Amino acid sequence: MNRHIVMVGMMGAGKTAIGSELARRLHMPFTDSDAEIEAAAAMSISEIFARDGEAFFRDRETQVLSRILDGPPGVISTGGGAWMQAGNRELIRAHGLSVWLNCDLETLWHRVSQRSTRPLLKTADPKGTLARLIRQRYPVYALADVTFDARADDSIQVAAARLIKLLRRVVPELQETK
Numbered sequence: 496m497n498r499h500i501v502m503v504g505m506m507g508a509g510k511t512a513i514g515s516e517l518a519r520r521l522h523m524p525f526t527d528s529d530a531e532i533e534a535a536a537a538m539s540i541s542e543i544f545a546r547d548g549e550a551f552f553r554d555r556e557t558q559v560l561s562r563i564l565d566g567p568p569g570v571i572s573t574g575g576g577a578w579m580q581a582g583n584r585e586l587i588r589a590h591g592l593s594v595w596l597n598c599d600l601e602t603l604w605h606r607v608s609q610r611s612t613r614p615l616l617k618t619a620d621p622k623g624t625l626a627r628l629i630r631q632r633y634p635v636y637a638l639a640d641v642t643f644d645a646r647a648d649d650s651i652q653v654a655a656a657r658l659i660k661l662l663r664r665v666v667p668e669l670q671e672t673k
């Protein structure tokens with residue numbers, strides 16, 4: 496594999512969880528852009544949003560993505576908003592294969608409502624916010640190279656195995672090693 500595999504999609508779709516399992520199975524390096532931003536800032540995503548605002552976070556996100564994409568091929572999990580910026584999409588297209596983890600509202604809500612790490616959902620009606628983001632973002636996520644239907648009843652293991660099968664049809668040189 497001579498390109499990155501770049502996971503895009505909504506909060507809770509499993510970009511981080513499935514991306515890291517995919518990397519493990521393919522023996523490729525794994526990087527999560529949110530984790531890189533947090534490490535560089537020595538702050539959580541929530542703290543960055545609270546202290547410096549979303550625009551600041553988006554600038555850092557583009558910088559970090561650009562740096563990771565310049566490195567050796569690996570699996571990259573982006574944050575849910577990264578693909579929404581045209582400049583980021585161009586960067587990703589130039590260096591990698593984008594994979595949209597398409598997931599329904601109820602599944603996303605079930606997953607994200609267990610944790611309070613997502614500042615965009617700290618609203619009076621977080622499920623309504625999630626639904627609105629889905630309406631705004633899904634036509635743009637659909638521009639990704641590959642669409643993978645993330646099913647509620649799949650385990651992370653089963654989803655990663657199914658995704659590798661799909662990717663093999665698109666990228667024949669991809670080898671599943673485990």
Ligand SMILES: Nc1ncnc2c1ncn2[C@@H]1O[C@H](COP(=O)(O)OP(=O)(O)O)[C@@H](O)[C@H]1O
Nearest residue numbers: 505506507508509510511512606649650651654
């Ligand atoms: N089949 C599955 N696919 C992806 N995530 C799952 C699945 N089943 C349970 N989960 C859990 O749902 C959450 C998904 O969150 P995460 O991977 O952080 O998503 P994202 O990075 O897209 O926001 C994790 O806590 C993960 O363990």
Ligand SMILES: O=C(O)C1=C[C@@H](OP(=O)(O)O)[C@@H](O)[C@H](O)C1
Nearest residue numbers: 505506507529574575576613614
């Ligand atoms: O959808 C978004 O705009 C965001 C998604 C988050 O990442 P995950 O999609 O990994 O939760 C994180 O980057 C930030 O809270 C903003």
Ligand SMILES: [Mg+2]
Nearest residue numbers: 510511573574
């Ligand atoms: Mg994530």
